[in-house]
Amino acid sequence: MVFLWSFLIGGLICVIGQLMFDVLKLTPGQTLSTLVVIGAILGGFGLYEPLIDFAGAGATVPITSFGNSLVTGALEEAKQHGIIGVVTGMFEVTSSGISAAIIFGMIGALLFKPKG
Amino acid sequence: MANQTSQAKKYKDYEASKLPKRPILINCLKAFFIGGLICVIGQFISLFYMYFFNFTEQTAGNPTVATLIFITMLLTGFGIYNKIAQFAGAGTAVPVTGFGNAVISAAIEHRTEGFVQGVGGNMFKLAGSVILFGTFSAFVIALIKTIFSYWSGT
Numbered sequence: 001m002v003f004l005w006s007f008l009i010g011g012l013i014c015v016i017g018q019l020m021f022d023v024l025k026l027t028p029g030q031t032l033s034t035l036v037v038i039g040a041i042l043g044g045f046g047l048y049e050p051l052i053d054f055a056g057a058g059a060t061v062p063i064t065s066f067g068n069s070l071v072t073g074a075l076e077e078a079k080q081h082g083i084i085g086v087v088t089g090m091f092e093v094t095s096s097g098i099s100a101a102i103i104f105g106m107i108g109a110l111l112f113k114p115k116g
Numbered sequence: 117m118a119n120q121t122s123q124a125k126k127y128k129d130y131e132a133s134k135l136p137k138r139p140i141l142i143n144c145l146k147a148f149f150i151g152g153l154i155c156v157i158g159q160f161i162s163l164f165y166m167y168f169f170n171f172t173e174q175t176a177g178n179p180t181v182a183t184l185i186f187i188t189m190l191l192t193g194f195g196i197y198n199k200i201a202q203f204a205g206a207g208t209a210v211p212v213t214g215f216g217n218a219v220i221s222a223a224i225e226h227r228t229e230g231f232v233q234g235v236g237g238n239m240f241k242l243a244g245s246v247i248l249f250g251t252f253s254a255f256v257i258a259l260i261k262t263i264f265s266y267w268s269g270t
Contacts, residue, residue, distance in 0.1 A: 017209060
């Protein structure tokens with residue numbers, strides 16, 4: 001069942017992105033930035049975690065989860081260390097996406113030659 | 117001056133009439149299916165990590181994202197990702213694979229300019245704005261929420 005929901009919710013988030021491309025005529029960069037901010041706002045109100053429980057990878061794979069986990073990390077650290085935790089805890093949860101992109105980007109640049 | 121702006125407006129209307137209409141419904145269907153499919157693949161990877169490495173539903177997202185970006189590296193390197201992306205539009209851009217592709221394709225493309233200037237300098241050319249706005253908005257939101265919880269004394 002979780003597969004069906006992850007398909008539907010994940011697909012739906014992509015449709016929202018597609019509508020931002022086609023109807024609002026935003027560039028991919030603007031669209032992704034907006035979606036990340038939306039994810040951060042949902043995370044701030046505590047609405048994103050129920051979505052993850054409900055849709056699994058349908059909620060964690062789209063870029064919106066990036067904003068959510070930044071907020072979640074910051075808030076968790078803020079509980080322990082106060083205001084300073086907001087800055088220090090930010091990348092606590094999210095690190096994997098950025099570190100994976102950097103590591104595999106470097107490996108990709110070492111392995112593959114540019115085409116065309 | 118007024119004449120010029122009316123001419124500019126006329127040209128803009130003319131340009132709009134010549135631009136191909138975007139097939140919004142078909143684009144949305146493509147984005148829905150490919151985007152949904154990527155999330156289902158992500159769900160398989162999540163379940164794999166949950167069963168074999170003791171992750172929970174909430175924490176399994178991290179290794180899943182890393183695995184998907186690894187797959188993206190292979191697909192980008194062999195030039196397959198571009199072809200899927202042309203078909204799927206936002207279906208491949210919105211999942212984290214699109215973020216990975218933006219970083220990795222920039223790294224591969226600028227390799228000829230050297231590793232420091234080329235790869236290092238251009239890696240986050242496209243993806244940098246996602247990190248910037250994500251981090252900054254998360255900072256503002258977490259700050260407001262933390263201050264608010266001090267006030268309300270919880």
